[in-house]
Amino acid sequence: MSDLLDLNAVEARKALIKKSISAVELTTAYLGAAEATAGLNNYVNLTAEHALSMAAESDKRINEGAPGLLEGLPIGVKDLFCTKGVTSTACSNILRGFVPPYESTVTSNLWNAGGVMLGKLNCDEFAMGSGNETSVYGPAINPWQGSDKVDLVPGGSSGGSASAVAARSALMATGTDTGGSIRQPAAFCGVVGLKPTYGRCSRWGIVAFASSLDQAGPFTRNVADNALMMSAMASYDLKDSTSTKIPLQDLMGALDRGVKGLKIGVPREYVMDGMDNEVVNLWEQGQAWLREAGAELVDVSLPHTKYALPAYYIIAPAEASSNLARYDGVRYGTRVDADTLDGMYEATRAAGFGDEVQRRIMIGTYVLSAGYYDAYYLKAQKVRRLIKDDFDTVYQTVDAILTPATPSAAFPVGRKIDDPVTNFLNDVFTVPANLAGLPGIVVPGGLTSNGLPLGLQVLGRPFDEAGLYRVAAVLEDAAGFTFKAARIAGGGS
Amino acid sequence: MAVDKTIVAKIARLARINVPDERLEPLAAELNGILNWIAELDELKTDHVAPLASVTDHALPMRDDVVTDGNCLDDILSNVPESASGFFVVPKVVE
Numbered sequence: 001m002s003d004l005l006d007l008n009a010v011e012a013r014k015a016l017i018k019k020s021i022s023a024v025e026l027t028t029a030y031l032g033a034a035e036a037t038a039g040l041n042n043y044v045n046l047t048a049e050h051a052l053s054m055a056a057e058s059d060k061r062i063n064e065g066a067p068g069l070l071e072g073l074p075i076g077v078k079d080l081f082c083t084k085g086v087t088s089t090a091c092s093n094i095l096r097g098f099v100p101p102y103e104s105t106v107t108s109n110l111w112n113a114g115g116v117m118l119g120k121l122n123c124d125e126f127a128m129g130s131g132n133e134t135s136v137y138g139p140a141i142n143p144w145q146g147s148d149k150v151d152l153v154p155g156g157s158s159g160g161s162a163s164a165v166a167a168r169s170a171l172m173a174t175g176t177d178t179g180g181s182i183r184q185p186a187a188f189c190g191v192v193g194l195k196p197t198y199g200r201c202s203r204w205g206i207v208a209f210a211s212s213l214d215q216a217g218p219f220t221r222n223v224a225d226n227a228l229m230m231s232a233m234a235s236y237d238l239k240d241s242t243s244t245k246i247p248l249q250d251l252m253g254a255l256d257r258g259v260k261g262l263k264i265g266v267p268r269e270y271v272m273d274g275m276d277n278e279v280v281n282l283w284e285q286g287q288a289w290l291r292e293a294g295a296e297l298v299d300v301s302l303p304h305t306k307y308a309l310p311a312y313y314i315i316a317p318a319e320a321s322s323n324l325a326r327y328d329g330v331r332y333g334t335r336v337d338a339d340t341l342d343g344m345y346e347a348t349r350a351a352g353f354g355d356e357v358q359r360r361i362m363i364g365t366y367v368l369s370a371g372y373y374d375a376y377y378l379k380a381q382k383v384r385r386l387i388k389d390d391f392d393t394v395y396q397t398v399d400a401i402l403t404p405a406t407p408s409a410a411f412p413v414g415r416k417i418d419d420p421v422t423n424f425l426n427d428v429f430t431v432p433a434n435l436a437g438l439p440g441i442v443v444p445g446g447l448t449s450n451g452l453p454l455g456l457q458v459l460g461r462p463f464d465e466a467g468l469y470r471v472a473a474v475l476e477d478a479a480g481f482t483f484k485a486a487r488i489a490g491g492g493s
Numbered sequence: 494m495a496v497d498k499t500i501v502a503k504i505a506r507l508a509r510i511n512v513p514d515e516r517l518e519p520l521a522a523e524l525n526g527i528l529n530w531i532a533e534l535d536e537l538k539t540d541h542v543a544p545l546a547s548v549t550d551h552a553l554p555m556r557d558d559v560v561t562d563g564n565c566l567d568d569i570l571s572n573v574p575e576s577a578s579g580f581f582v583v584p585k586v587v588e
Contacts, residue, residue: 097572098572198548199549212547212548238556242547242549244549329574331573331581332573337584340586343584344583345509362508362510363524363528366504378544379534385543385545419526
């Protein structure tokens with residue numbers, strides 16, 4: 001069984017098409033892996049029967065000589081995606097038991113390409129968090145451990161997705177990224193995660209958090225697998241008015257093009273107080289790797305970087321307070337009865353939303369309320385313009401930007417924090433790309449002295465995902481990251 | 494621009510979230526922590542900066558004015574907490 005789990009997606013695809021393995025065998029191995037690592041709590045709903053029937057269909061199509069791009073490959077889905085006939089809850093009590101009668105565009109694309117759905121993956125409630133600790137199903141656990149063997153968070157919000165790919169209980173997984181929710185967990189779990197350009201993947205059928213920032217993307221074990229999955233995920237979609245018609249580039253073809261002649265920006269503002277030395281060292285190492293591969297490293301300035309996080313914590317809650325107004329106990333989800341309509345709304349939403357979600361709805365409501373709108377919301381939108389202008393200026397001279405992914409490695413589950421702002425700081429290097437709508441990819445670069453993965457982030461020009469994969473492939477090659485997490489299926493404890 | 498108990502109660506009311514009295518004070522402290530940190534933005538002069546609501550460059554697409562979906566009452570009611578005769582049921586709002 002562990003032999004099957006050793007195959008990456010590109011290898012598994014070859015073996016399936018050669019018929020040296022079957023999709024049912026591969027899916028069975030992953031379902032077994034998910035059961036063997038159930039203690040990581042990264043699945044909230046393992047849909048074994050559904051997976052096996054999809055795998056059988058894949059085998060049929062392979063036998064008929066008509067395999068799709070992801071034919072027979074087992075994929076986990078963040079519980080933020082609506083999946084037809086399969087409970088989809090955003091890991092919130094307010095959507096407990098919600099069974100969508102429709103399928104999100106992104107997951108439709110994956111199944112149309114032959115992908116096999118293993119089940120739904122844990123995440124922060126409504127994707128609001130950086131540690132997967134706000135989920136109503138309890139925290140997902142990072143399969144990596146330091147020498148003290150303490151349980152660590154997988155990052156968030158797509159923590160279950162990163163944990164499952166790192167633990168080998170999913171070959172690939174979907175995530176969403178509003179302020180770093182794909183890239184930060186990818187860094188914490190030593191896997192590859194891409195946040196595409198805003199508009200690249202359809203948002204239709206994904207539970208909305210902050211609609212001007214939300215973007216779906218793939219989690220995989222390596223860069224080539226990521227390009228493969230992304231090639232199937234993205235599409236123009238009439239049902240999402242922000243979806244782009246700009247054609248997707250040849251992503252697989254970008255992988256071996258190298259970085260010779262590319263100009264890579266190194267933004268001097270991507271440092272912060274209390275940042276681990278090991279993070280700085282890896283960043284410098286990443287610059288050296290790219291230079292050795294023939295890229296030109298350029299010192300650049302993104303002067304408004306430090307304002308991105310506070311601007312984000314106005315814009316994202318404002319959009320969330322509006323998006324989450326739909327959870328009213330009338331049409332679906334949890335209802336708590338009361339004598340009056342308003343009483344029913346208030347009781348339902350108090351019981352249905354967790355503390356972090358309530359806090360963000362309240363912040364959003366406040367910054368949008370009469371008398372405060374200009375001081376907060378309008379101000380944040382102006383700062384957003386300045387941040388986007390910073391990037392536009394830099395991209396006149398460089399092709400991509402190299403930064404650290406996170407200020408530190410994964411932290412312990414249940415870490416006590418009095419000040420909610422401390423948790424927000426996890427996203428300091430990832431949030432600017434969401435505000436500017438830019439694509440970003442995180443690649444594992446090395447381990448800390450305590451044995452935990454650290455990631456490098458590459459940011460690109462809008463709709464230049466191929467450029468990101470070029471740089472990411474070179475970094476992956478140079479890093480030679482072959483370390484495995486402590487708690488993986490088919491090995492470890 | 495610090496928020497106090499009264500303002501928190503007002504926000505909770507606007508957001509239609511029932512917040513018990515004993516939570517108002519702690520929530521005010523948490524929200525103030527976030528709002529004080531956000532106030533860092535005041536350092537920036539933005540008088541002549543146009544606000545950015547979306548990074549999408551393209552104009553909103555126009556769709557053909559035709560029916561593309563519908564006749565799916567059962568789907569719409571499939572997750573409803575309470576319904577009667579094909580309608581959503583809510584507490585009485587009109588006397």
